[in-house]
Structures are given as structure tokens and as C-alpha cells.
Amino acid sequence: MRLSQTGDVWWKSAVFYCADVETFQDSDGDGIGDLRGMTERLEYLADLGVTCLWLMPFYPTAGRDDGYDITDFFGVDPRLGTLGDFVELVRTARSRGIRVIVDFVMNHTSDRHPWFRSARRSVDDPYRRHYVWSPTKPRTSKAEVVFPDQEDSIWELDDKTGEYYLHHFYKTQPDLNVANPAVQEEIARTLGFWLELGVSGFRIDAVPFLFAEDTYPGSEPGGFDPQRYLKDVRDFVTRRLGDAALLGEVNLPYPQQKEFFGGADGDGLNMQFDFNGMQRLYLSLARGDAGPLTSALRERPPLDVTSQWANFVRNHDELTLDKLSIAERKEVFAAFGPDPGMQLYGRGLRRRLPTMLGGDQRRIRLVYSLMFSLPGTPTLFYGEEIGLGENLDVEGRLAVRTPMQWDAGANGGFSTAPRRRLTRPQPAGLWGPEHVNAADQRQDPGSLWSFVRTLIRRYRQMPQIGWSDVEVLDHDVPAVLAHVCRCEDWRLLAIHNLGADDALVTLDLGTVPEGTVLRDVLDGRDDQPLDPSGRVEVRVDGYRGQWLRVLTPGELAYA
Numbered sequence: 001m002r003l004s005q006t007g008d009v010w011w012k013s014a015v016f017y018c019a020d021v022e023t024f025q026d027s028d029g030d031g032i033g034d035l036r037g038m039t040e041r042l043e044y045l046a047d048l049g050v051t052c053l054w055l056m057p058f059y060p061t062a063g064r065d066d067g068y069d070i071t072d073f074f075g076v077d078p079r080l081g082t083l084g085d086f087v088e089l090v091r092t093a094r095s096r097g098i099r100v101i102v103d104f105v106m107n108h109t110s111d112r113h114p115w116f117r118s119a120r121r122s123v124d125d126p127y128r129r130h131y132v133w134s135p136t137k138p139r140t141s142k143a144e145v146v147f148p149d150q151e152d153s154i155w156e157l158d159d160k161t162g163e164y165y166l167h168h169f170y171k172t173q174p175d176l177n178v179a180n181p182a183v184q185e186e187i188a189r190t191l192g193f194w195l196e197l198g199v200s201g202f203r204i205d206a207v208p209f210l211f212a213e214d215t216y217p218g219s220e221p222g223g224f225d226p227q228r229y230l231k232d233v234r235d236f237v238t239r240r241l242g243d244a245a246l247l248g249e250v251n252l253p254y255p256q257q258k259e260f261f262g263g264a265d266g267d268g269l270n271m272q273f274d275f276n277g278m279q280r281l282y283l284s285l286a287r288g289d290a291g292p293l294t295s296a297l298r299e300r301p302p303l304d305v306t307s308q309w310a311n312f313v314r315n316h317d318e319l320t321l322d323k324l325s326i327a328e329r330k331e332v333f334a335a336f337g338p339d340p341g342m343q344l345y346g347r348g349l350r351r352r353l354p355t356m357l358g359g360d361q362r363r364i365r366l367v368y369s370l371m372f373s374l375p376g377t378p379t380l381f382y383g384e385e386i387g388l389g390e391n392l393d394v395e396g397r398l399a400v401r402t403p404m405q406w407d408a409g410a411n412g413g414f415s416t417a418p419r420r421r422l423t424r425p426q427p428a429g430l431w432g433p434e435h436v437n438a439a440d441q442r443q444d445p446g447s448l449w450s451f452v453r454t455l456i457r458r459y460r461q462m463p464q465i466g467w468s469d470v471e472v473l474d475h476d477v478p479a480v481l482a483h484v485c486r487c488e489d490w491r492l493l494a495i496h497n498l499g500a501d502d503a504l505v506t507l508d509l510g511t512v513p514e515g516t517v518l519r520d521v522l523d524g525r526d527d528q529p530l531d532p533s534g535r536v537e538v539r540v541d542g543y544r545g546q547w548l549r550v551l552t553p554g555e556l557a558y559a
């Protein structure tokens with residue numbers, strides 16, 4: 001049986017959508033989104049064509065990192081609902097053909113988690129070794145600190161016991177000692193719990209830290225093998241649920257990412273975000289030059305058949321540009337976030353795509369057309385489908401996590417609470433709900449929402465895109481990216497013009513059978529006959545994308 005036809009590896013051709021329960025839909029008028037509100041909106045996601053919903057953390061939390069500082073791995077933040085609401089959400093989603101994956105944050109706990117409260121009581125506490133302690137303060141290099149605006153070290157003195165604990169993120173997020181078998185057991189228990197409640201997998205937070213043995217000068221490495229442990233986790237999860245997916249947050253260079261996919265048969269993570277491709281996409285956009293993205297696509301390591309890239313344009317964090325050189329980063333800052341208030345940690349922008357592109361619909365659509373045409377699994381961050389903007393008045397990374405804008409009414413239909421009680425203020429003016437909302441766009445066939453829905457539909461009609469290898473074609477127009485997705489004999493030629501000027505590109509597709517045509521599957525233009533030499537000239541308007549199926553006479557018979 002062909003894997004691509006069984007759905008066993010469903011993540012290879014899924015459409016992912018990341019949402020935060022707190023900012024999606026409030027059902028009880030307290031100004032805070034909740035699980036019941038999210039459940040009411042599943043119809044919307046199904047209509048859009050989403051097939052997998054990724055929920056950001058909704059667990060009990062100390063509230064110091066928007067839910068990424070958990071105080072109980074087995075519960076639901078009472079502001080957002082109950083476990084009963086969660087089960088109803090998962091069940092309703094399934095009935096609409098949507099899987100649910102949840103954020104799994106076990107590199108660290110909150111410092112208010114009962115384990116850490118106990119651990120800091122004494123050096124002999126039974127939970128002491130759940131965390132990483134050093135009797136002296138190890139030196140920290142600046143590069144190790146993830147949030148340099150708040151922290152200057154990854155070690156914090158615990159007054160009572162006089163030792164330092166490790167925290168890669170905020171000091172309120174002590175790192176768990178994953179080399180400790182007792183912690184590994186807790187990790188398994190937690191994964192098993194959520195699988196039992198119906199989730200289809202996990203988005204694993206901070207993978208390079210989670211699967212690492214944390215040592216410090218003078219500590220004794222314990223013979224912990226992170227790759228082996230990742231494989232153990234994968235084995236555990238697939239024993240519990242055969243087709244569970246592990247989508248990892250691994251912002252590392254490609255060769256290191258490759259290791260996290262596991263060995264030749266892909267026994268590590270199933271999916272990873274393509275952080276490198278994403279960053280070079282922005283450099284390409286800033287320059288109007290396809291070169292940086294081309295080099296990323298050519299460097300992407302080939303994957304085994306079950307592994308997959310998650311393609312994304314924006315997420316809930318800052319748009320990180322940490323893999324670009326300082327000069328390149330400056331170019332992107334100058335183009336898309338020149339004001340220091342838009343920048344964060346010296347490495348990223350706390351903005352969403354449409355505002356960075358000055359609201360230019362042509363460029364916004366170009367970017368999504370490109371993302372959906374790349375081999376991999378497209379992953380949207382809520383609101384991208386309507387062109388939601390950020391609110392820079394909101395602090396730090398939270399600027400891009402404002403409440404969803406459902407309609408033009410009060411609070412954009414997010415909540416019936418008085419505006420001042422909203423969990424976060426929505427943007428005002430041109431980016432406010434009167435101008436940017438889902439209800440209006442769902443009525444309008446020419447809207448961004450309708451365009452994104454069409455992209456999703458085409459992607460789902462052609463699951464081969466997710467299974468493809470990519471080949472970037474050489475030609476002489478620097479602004480244009482021309483790539484071919486190839487899955488056995490199936491081929492899609494995608495051409496995207498990152499520049500403002502119309503372009504004529506001459507491409508060589510290699511010889512094709514007599515009678516082969518190029519069929520436009522986005523705009524529905526007439527078929528273009530292809531010379532058997534495979535050489536073809538294609539005209540692309542500025543800031544436009546085209547998706548062209550290469551159809552041989554044999555395929556035309558049933559296309």
C-alpha cells in the first residue's frame with residue numbers, strides 16, 4: 001500500500017492552524033477566550049479547510065510567560081475552562097475532520113509548580129534532582145540567554161539553599177533535569193494523559209533544550225544520550241497512538257535539525273518548523289531577490305518518507321532572524337521593522353506579516369501562495385487568513401497575540417465584556433475589527449480569507465505537494481523563484497515574482513512527451529502547450545504567484 005494513500009502519515013499533507021484559547025473566542029463574557037468559545041468556532045476552521053488545530057498552552061500557569069510556565073501538567077487553566085470542556089473540544093473537532101495537537105512544554109516548569117516549591121526546600125528534597133543545580137554560579141555567555149531583555153544569566157541563586165538553578169528562559173521557568181529517570185517518567189505520564197484525552201500529537205516546545213543533558217562546570221555527565229531519549233519518547237507515544245505526530249520547535253541550522261528527525265527511518269520527531277527557510281524568505285522579500293530563499297531550499301536536507309517540514313510565515317513569538325548575519329538582519333529590520341519599538345531582543349520583530357508589508361494585498365497573497373506551494377505542511381497562526389495586524393501597544397511578544405477579530409462589532413465579536421476587560425487590547429484604526437474581520441471577508445470572494453481558503457483547497461486537492469521533493473530552477477530573473485514540486489511522475493511548477501516589476505522567465509523543465517501542457521490551477525487561465533524540449537517562457541506579474549501543473553497527455557486524459 002502506498003503510504004501517501006492510507007493517511008497513516010497524515011501530517012505529510014495536513015493544514016495546521018495554531019490558536020491560543022485565551023485570544024480566540026470568549027463564550028462567557030469575562031473578556032478571556034475559553035475552550036467553549038473555541039469549540040463554537042470549529043465550524044469556521046472546518047470551512048477554512050484546516051485539518052489540524054495546534055493549541056498553545058492552556059494549562060494551569062503562573063502567568064509569567066503566557067502559559068508557557070506551567071504549574072500542573074494535567075489540568076486546564078480555570079480561566080479557560082475545564083478538562084470536560086477540553087474533551088468536548090477534541091471530540092467536536094474530530095467530528096468536523098480536525099485533529100488537535102497540544103503544546104507540550106516540559107523543558108521547564110513554573111517556579112510555582114509543586115515540584116519546584118518542594119525542590120527548593122532543601123538540597124535533600126526528593127524533588128531536588130527534578131531540576132538542575134550548581135553550587136557555584138557558572139558563567140553564562142550572552143548567546144545562551146533566550147530573553148536578554150529580562151535576564152542576564154541562565155543561572156539564578158536560590159536564597160534558601162544557596163545553590164544556583166538553571167533556567168534557559170525566564171528565571172520563573174526552572175529547567176527540568178530530563179536526564180533524571182524520574183523526570184522522564186513524568187514526561188511519559190503527561191504525554192500519555194493527553195493522548196488518552198484524544199489528542200493526535202504534540203507541538204514540542206524548546207526541543208534542543210528539552211533533549212539535552214544540562215551540565216555545568218564540575219558536574220558529572222550521567223551518560224544520558226539525548227538522541228536515544230528522543231527515540232524513547234517517540235516509541236512511547238506511538239505505542240500509545242500509532243499515528244501520533246511530534247512537531248518540534250527546533251530553531252537550529254539544517255544539519256542539526258536533521259539529527260532531530262532521527263535515523264534513516266525517521267525515528268525522532270515527525271515534523272519540524274522550517275526556521276531557516278522562513279528567515280531567508282524574509283530576506284528575499286526585503287531584497288526583492290529570490291536568492292536567499294533559493295539557497296535555503298537547496299540546503300534543506302532530504303527527509304525520510306515519514307518526516308516533514310512545517311512551513312510557516314509567522315508564529316506567536318517574535319519573527320526571529322537569528323540565523324541571518326547581522327548585516328542581513330539589518331536589511332530585514334530596515335524593510336519591515338525600522339522603529340526600535342518593533343524590534344525585540346536585537347534579533348526579531350514583534351509584528352505580523354500584513355503590517356510589515358504595509359497592507360499591500362499583492363505582496364501578502366504572494367507570500368501565502370509561496371508558502372502553500374512549498375513541499376511541507378503549511379502552518380498558519382490564527383488570524384493570518386484575514387490579515388490580522390499586531391498591536392504594538394501590547395508588551396513584548398504579546399503584540400502579535402491580540403484577540404481574533406470575528407466581525408465589525410464591539411470587540412470584534414471576540415467577547416461581550418466591556419472593552420477594558422479584554423484579555424488584551426485589539427489594534428485600532430485601519431487594523432481594527434471594523435476593517436479587518438472574518439465575517440466581512442467570508443462574504444467576499446475577493447478577500448484575503450477567500451484567497452487563503454482557495455490555497456488550502458488546492459493544497460488539499462493536491463496532497464502530492466506535501467509528499468514532493470523540491471527543485472529550484474535556474475533562470476535569469478533574480479526576483480523570481482521558480483520551483484518544481486515532484487512526487488513520482490506528478491509535477492507542479494510554481495513561479496513567484498518577489499519584485500514589483502512584471503517579468504518574463506525562460507525555464508527548462510527537461511524533455512516532456514508531445515502534447516504536454518501547463519495548466520494554471522490557481523487563476524484558471526487557459527492551458528499553455530509545452531514544447532517537447534521542455535523549454536518555456538512564462539510571464540509573471542509583479543508580486544504575483546502562479547501554480548502550473550505539468551500535465552502529460554496521459555494525465556490529461558483523466559485530469
Ligand code: GLC
Nearest residue numbers: 065068105169205206249317
Ligand atoms: C518557546 C515558545 C515561547 C516560550 C518559550 C519558553 O520558544 O514558543 O513562546 O516563551 O518556548 O517556553
